[in-house]
Structure formats: structure tokens, C-alpha cells
Amino acid sequence: MRTGVERPRRTTLEEFLSNGDPEIAKVYLAIAEGATRLAGELPFQTGMAGGTNSSGDAQATLDVFSNDLFADLLLETGVVGEVASEEMETSRRASGDRDHALSVAMDPLDGSSNITTNSPLGSIFGIWRGRLPQSGRALVSAMFVTYGPQLTLCFNFGRSVCQFVEMRAGPQSGEFVLAAEGIHLPEEPEVYGIGGDRVKWTPRVEEFVRSLEARGLRLRYGGTFIGDYNQVLRRGGIFAYPELQGKPNGKLRVLYESAPVSFLTELAGGSSTTGKGSVLDIHPKALAETAPCYIGSRRLVQEIEERFSTH
Ligand code: AFP
DSSP, X not given: OOOOOOOOOOOBHHHHHTTSOHHHHHHHHHHHHHHHHHHHHTTTOOSEEEEEOTTSOEEEHHHHHHHHHHHHHHHHTSSEEEEEETTOSSOEEOSSOOTTSXXXXXXXXXXXXXXXXXXXEEXXXXXXXXXXXXXXXXXXXXXXXXXXXXXXXXXEXXXXXXXXXXXXXXXXXTOEEEEESSOOOOSSOOEEEEOSOGGGBOHHHHHHHHHHHHTTOEEOOOSOHHHHHHHHHHHOEEEEEOOBTTBTTOSOBIIIIIHHHHHHHHHTTOEEESSSSOGGGOOOSSTTOBOOEEEEOHHHHHHHHHHHHTO
């Protein structure tokens, strides 16, 4: 079918990255290749693998597939010395002395309980120089992938947060092309998404959420961090996986999930907190360490800290 609309050629990921750090470019391109291959596997891999990951979550076959796919592609770049993953107990390392190489911490498939329902999925990558674990402040770069109606990559290029989308038709079909750069998280909040069972929220979290509702923010929660967070990034508001009763450190892993996303959030003009200070200031002692996180529009994040300091 002809659309009748003139579609100008758009900047490809390779062209765009050729103006930046060549090592980071190799990592980003490896992730882009993995994302395309993983998206192609979605209709085929729908079962459970039978094992559990480092946090005790049941693994889907796609969790195992995506972990091996991205770990292999990243180590094959020759610039990555260590890959740590939510799906592995210990990190995988390249041979030789690679202490000053790049290290990548990843959640290769975020939201795997959404595979069977065809809801958005994600992948998250934090890139550091030197051995892991390190704090989010030491991040060099970060990227996340959304597998939704569109396959997108969101990452920092220097201090600019950019989005690329995979074309599925037309002369650039199969290529990632520039969709947005200099993304700014709107200060005026529109949406919120808070994880965990509401009955387990602490009174101060419950009170904060009630105040968001009273201000007319719209609830957006689908159970995939990246899908829910991406709405906050583009529409303004807050995503949280809060402290829970009996689970004061929440659920999300600092290295694999909350630090990379907090890093991109700050570059986009937003901020993050654990309730006491920025997620980026946590120095995790273990790869799979968790912490509560509240990420989004700067004013709401500051409000959380103010409310929690008196509560
Ligand atoms: P799964 O990968 O097991 O689906 O977990 C996804 C996740 O880590 C994160 O993406 C969500 O924000 C969070 O869990 C949802 O958890 P709750 O169901 O407890 O809200």
C-alpha cells in the first residue's frame, strides 16, 4: 500500500555514533543487534526454563536466551571485560587482564512475566569502566530497549538523551534511525506508576500516592519497569518501586535496573531518590543489591525526600 507521504531519509545509528566514543559505539551497536534478534525470538520462546535467577525469580526460556545473547555479543566487541546480569550469580569475564576495560551490568529481559500477555518488555544496560560493582555516579553510559509497538533504543550520547527506532518498512527497513535527541523529562507531572502490592506499601508511600491521585495524575502501571518508566520520561511524573512492609529495600536491583535508568533520568533533567538521597549515590556491595527507588520529575522526587525526612 502506498502512503503518498514523502519520507526523508533519517540518520542511522551507525552514522550518529561515528561522531562519538568508538568503544561506547561498539557496545551500543552490539546491544542494537541483540535487541533485533531478541525481538525476532518473541513468538518462539514463550515457556519457562525451569531454573531461578540470582534473586530467586523463576526464569523464562527468553530470560536465559536474552542473557546469553547479550553477554556473548558484548564480550565479542573486544572492549568489554566483564558482563554482570540479573540472570547470573556471578559475572562473565573476557580472558586476559581487562581491569580497565568497560563493564556492563544488565537486565537482559525486564518484565518477563509479561511475555505471554504481549505487554511491553525491556532490556537495561549500565556501562562502567573497571570492575563491578560500582556506584551509579561512576556510570559512563546507559541504554534501555523497549519491545513495545515499536522497538526503540534510548541512551545517552554525551549528555544528550536520544531515542532510535527500528524501521519496519520503507527503504531504511531493518535499520535503527534517529527518533529524538535532547529528550527532556517534562517537569509538569502527568502520570505515575508504583510497584509492589498496595497493602504492603508503608503509610508514607500510601500517603504520597494518595496526594498524587488528588492532584489528578493518571495511573500507568503495566509491571515492566522500562515500559512504565518510559511513560514518565516522555510525559512527566514518577515511577517508583518503593520500600514495602517486610521488604524495606524494595525489589529493583541497583546495578541492573535503577542506577542506569536514574543516570539517564538526570541527564534528561529529572532525578531519583531512595527516599534519602540519589539512587546514583548508592555504592552497592553486591551485584544483585536492591534499594527502593523513586524516579522522575525533579519536583516530585524532592517532595518524596521532604515527606520522608519528617515521617
Ligand atoms: P519480572 O521480570 O519478574 O516480570 O519483574 C519485573 C520487575 O522487576 C520490574 O520490571 C517491574 O517494575 C516489577 O518487577 C514489578 O513488580 P510488582 O509486580 O511487584 O509490581
